[in-house]
Amino acid sequence: MEGREEKGKRRIKKGGERSRERGVQLSFDLPEAREVYVVGDFNSWDTQSLPMKKTKEGVWKTKLTLPSGRYEYKLFADGSWVEDIPTTERVSNPFGTQNFVIWVE
Secondary structure, eight states: OOBBBBBOEEEEEGGEEEEEEEEEEEEEEOOOOOOOEEEEEEGOOOOTSSOOOOOTSSSEEEEEESEEEEEEEEEETTTTEEEOOOOOOOOEEETEEEEEEEEOO
């Protein structure tokens, strides 16, 4: 899984403070999967709202635009949670499994 920042957009927060939004690309190598969704605190953990697209090489990709901050997420592939993505930061969750972490600067 890798994240990449792209040109940001400005957004007004409450109180007039500005925060920068960044484009973040997520990718996941799982050629045998039929469908993969990104699920996290940025989409209220909705297992159907953010589908990824599969490349010819079997890599699933999507681009998110998020304000700066720390986000927890998981991948939902073919109806099951993905529990392991090498080299991805993880934190424990209340369900006894782990969430992945992405930082947007």
